[in-house]
Amino acid sequence: MAQLDTVLRLTAIALLLRPMGPWFVQPVLLALGALALISRRWLRRSGLWAAVSLAIAIRIADDWPLADNHIYLLAYWALAIALALRAEDATEVLAATSRWLIGLAFVCAVLWKAVLSPDFLDQRFFRVTLLTDPRFTEVAMLIGGLSGADVAADRAALAPLPHGAELIDPPVIVEPPRLKAFAAVSTWGIVALETLVAALMLAGSRAAHLRHAALLLFCAVTYAIAPVAGFGWVLLVMGLAQVDPAHVWLARTYVAVFLAVLFYSEVPWPGLLLDAIR
């Protein structure tokens, strides 16, 4: 039961780490998160988690369709906690729901990348994103071998002209071989890893160790680069909910990766590394 408490507390911490929503939702979520952390009685109350889920649903509706996907997942997760706490076998119900939620979310992610999207598997997504998204600039410079001048020139070259106009002789985009290789590895690596996580989650209780290894690897690698720590925390808390309480080391690994994602999000490590090697 102590592990269930850890799952609930980490969920409350995830709520507090990224305050969300308009003025009529944010204080409610912060208060519920704080209440869950300071009182074990409230932590185990189904009603508290139902209120969390409802507040997040209101936050999603308030500026629909702008909410990020992990906000939806957090709402489903809070609802899953609320329902599990009403059951006699709360830990098992939560573990099963967690497997389904992660498995289905990853099935959707793989479907979008591999089937529905026209520009992912041909590597356009990562090639353009690494060059244009400021959140990936330092990683692109660090791993891809771009200079600051290359980044500036590429961004100018990738800016569209107004009203659909096209240049007869457009500038060439600078893409060092390392950057192209990084885009290729990112494209295929993420599809492979997400497919593996989806398959192992939906495979039921078989291959539990592989399932945890795949999810932990996904979170440890992806959220070192992707700027959505909130997504990583929800996935890790959901993964922890599936850990057999006898496997203390595995539970501790989940907590360690949860903290690692916190450090990824707060420490500008690519920039520091870039400065160090210059």
Added chain:
Amino acid sequence: MRMRFLPTTLLIAVAIGQVVLVRAFDLTPWKGGGFGMFATLDHAAFRRVDVVVDAPGRSEALEVPPSLELDVARAASLPVPWLLTKLAAGVAARERRNGRAVARVTLTVWRTAFDRITLHATDRPLRTFVYNVP
């Protein structure tokens, strides 16, 4: 205890609805709860809305004011008539508050497409919406 399946049922229902909205109404795949984030370049950074205001003796392209940025973001993410109407009505109301004539607001939602080989960017119109100010 069938209620225990409610979260997964909701996830599936929302995800199916999101695919329908993307295919039928040009919702950006990054939004709507279908887990299409980081899967395509069709997202907010590569969508924009042009605003043109017309009135007798006036035809002017406007910069989007900060007070309407949320409406612009919503209309760019999902360019459906009710969100475009809300944005256009907001533009018209602001123009009138500032004492400027407005008879018609034309919104054009653009999406940037990138060439498969060269990556060169081209803007393509996704939706043009004309709002006749009542």
